[in-house]
Amino acid sequence: MMSDEAGRKDWMGLLARAKPGRIAALLEGAELAEPVTYLRAPEIGSVMVRGRAGGTGAPFNLGEMSVTRCTLKLAGGAVGHGHVQGRSRGDAEAAALVDALMQGAKAEAVRAAILAPLHAEETARRQARAARAAATKVEFFTMTRGED
Amino acid sequence: MYVAVKGGERAIDNAHAWLAEERRGDREVAELEVAQIREQMSLAVHRVMAEGSLYDPDLAALAIKQARGDLIEAVFLIRAYRTTLPRFGASEPIDTADMACDRRISATFKDLPGGQVLGPTFDYTHRLLDFKLAAEGEVPPAPSTDAPAEPVPHVTGFLNREGLIEEAPADDTPPPDLTREPLEFPADRALRLQALARADEGFTLGMAYSTQRGYARNHAFVGELRIGAVTVEMEIPELGFAIEIGEITVTECESVNQFKGSKTEPPQFTRGYGLVFGQSERKAISMALVDRALRWEELGEDNVGAPAQDTEFVLAHADNIQATGFLEHIKLPHYVDFQSELELVRKLRREAGASDMKEAAE
Numbered sequence: 425m426m427s428d429e430a431g432r433k434d435w436m437g438l439l440a441r442a443k444p445g446r447i448a449a450l451l452e453g454a455e456l457a458e459p460v461t462y463l464r465a466p467e468i469g470s471v472m473v474r475g476r477a478g479g480t481g482a483p484f485n486l487g488e489m490s491v492t493r494c495t496l497k498l499a500g501g502a503v504g505h506g507h508v509q510g511r512s513r514g515d516a517e518a519a520a521l522v523d524a525l526m527q528g529a530k531a532e533a534v535r536a537a538i539l540a541p542l543h544a545e546e547t548a549r550r551q552a553r554a555a556r557a558a559a560t561k562v563e564f565f566t567m568t569r570g571e572d
Numbered sequence: 573m574y575v576a577v578k579g580g581e582r583a584i585d586n587a588h589a590w591l592a593e594e595r596r597g598d599r600e601v602a603e604l605e606v607a608q609i610r611e612q613m614s615l616a617v618h619r620v621m622a623e624g625s626l627y628d629p630d631l632a633a634l635a636i637k638q639a640r641g642d643l644i645e646a647v648f649l650i651r652a653y654r655t656t657l658p659r660f661g662a663s664e665p666i667d668t669a670d671m672a673c674d675r676r677i678s679a680t681f682k683d684l685p686g687g688q689v690l691g692p693t694f695d696y697t698h699r700l701l702d703f704k705l706a707a708e709g710e711v712p713p714a715p716s717t718d719a720p721a722e723p724v725p726h727v728t729g730f731l732n733r734e735g736l737i738e739e740a741p742a743d744d745t746p747p748p749d750l751t752r753e754p755l756e757f758p759a760d761r762a763l764r765l766q767a768l769a770r771a772d773e774g775f776t777l778g779m780a781y782s783t784q785r786g787y788a789r790n791h792a793f794v795g796e797l798r799i800g801a802v803t804v805e806m807e808i809p810e811l812g813f814a815i816e817i818g819e820i821t822v823t824e825c826e827s828v829n830q831f832k833g834s835k836t837e838p839p840q841f842t843r844g845y846g847l848v849f850g851q852s853e854r855k856a857i858s859m860a861l862v863d864r865a866l867r868w869e870e871l872g873e874d875n876v877g878a879p880a881q882d883t884e885f886v887l888a889h890a891d892n893i894q895a896t897g898f899l900e901h902i903k904l905p906h907y908v909d910f911q912s913e914l915e916l917v918r919k920l921r922r923e924a925g926a927s928d929m930k931e932a933a934e
Binding site for chain 2: 429432433437440441467468469470471472473474475476477478479480482483484488490491493495505507510551552553554556558559560561562
């Protein structure tokens with residue numbers, strides 16, 4: 425069960441962080457959509473983001489972020505939850521559908537068609553920034569020191 | 573006193589129509605797209621997100637366009653929009669030690685694990701206008717280096733090992749929320765940090781600068797400044813576990829401050845903390861200095877009567893939307909108020925005139 429939960433956490437996070445429009449676009453291309461019943465129609469709201477004083481101390485409220493969520497059910501009974509950053513109802517619905525499909529027979533197809541490309545895009549994006557940051561790392565060297 | 577008056581509708585409609593036209597500017601010049609503002613005016617977008625207290629770059633960019641670049645007006649629009657959103661909950665506290673750093677510098681240690689990473693900074697630029705930007709032209713890609721993933725621990729952790737700096741032990745007290753309960757004094761540190769995180773950058777900078785100039789001087793060093801992306805996690809009740817709901821860019825500053833010790837604390841370094849949405853190091857450093865000044869009481873320091881030590885003064889005046897709301901309302905019609913003032917001044921003058929005449933007669 426734990427590994428199922430860890431896997432689900434991973435894909436839900438990946439879906440939440442995806443660039444606007446990407447999940448819906450990949451889903452459309454893959455023709456994996458199924459009829460669904462909404463348990464909670466896509467809804468835009470906010471989440472209060474917290475930090476910790478001193479980075480590690482007592483929590484405080486930093487400010488809110490926009491989040492859109494959706495819950496739906498497939499004909500087979502699988503319930504999918506989607507939470508995405510931002511205000512795209514389409515993305516929240518697509519994320520919920522992917523979450524539901526990942527619990528059934530189409531999981532591998534969904535992983536290949538949607539999760540794998542999202543993961544590759546995010547990794548490339550992160551690596552590009554990390555590589556630029558690394559190029560600005562200071563390499564100190566001592567010039568001259570002392571009296572002679 | 574307010575009195576309802578009628579008769580301005582047409583003038584108001586026409587004023588707003590002209591506002592829209594002025595916002596558009598010269599039609600010979602291409603119209604700005606919201607995405608252009610988001611991508612190319614990103615630090616303005618970050619400021620509007622920080623002070624609007626809502627992380628949403630597209631909305632902040634739209635607000636800047638609508639406000640014709642007036643950032644406080646844009647913050648106002650974001651604050652107003654924010655109140656329309658249902659609150660889904662609160663996140664787990666973000667883990668800034670796990671940040672993917674674009675920038676990470678320390679003014680206190682030269683060699684430190686993770687290194688000094690300058691990032692996309694204005695520091696060391698010559699502050700000369702670059703006329704090449706006025707011409708069209710593509711920017712070459714910035715150099716990149718293969719980056720071995722390396723942990724970037726917080727600098728204060730090194731000082732902690734020697735016991736030379738006060739610790740910030742983890743604690744899970746649910747923080748107060750000034751968007752739900754009106755700000756009341758005394759305000760604990762969690763409430764102060766929330767208010768400072770959304771405070772006006774200029775006000776926070778001025779207060780921080782006052783501490784550097786000697787009003788409650790606290791000898792701050794930038795122990796660490798880091799800017800980068802952190803993921804945000806939230807517990808989802810339906811799932812029974814926490815998931816990541818997004819990724820945000822934040823700026824964090826930890827100041828390290830000299831401290832001679834007090835009745836309750838040994839001599840050691842103390843800390844101020846700044847955390848702000850977006851890339852905004854001026855604000856984050858300012859916040860850390862003001863946070864440290866406001867901590868005088870819990871550290872057993874003397875209150876020297878400096879403005880930056882006065883929680884009520886700082887927090888009650890730091891919010892630019894509250895401030896501008898009250899300030900700007902005095903331009904709205906106060907005809908009846910003013911009429912009574914006018915009557916009063918006339919009466920006083922009549923009385924003063926009468927007594928002058930009486931004195932002259934005597």
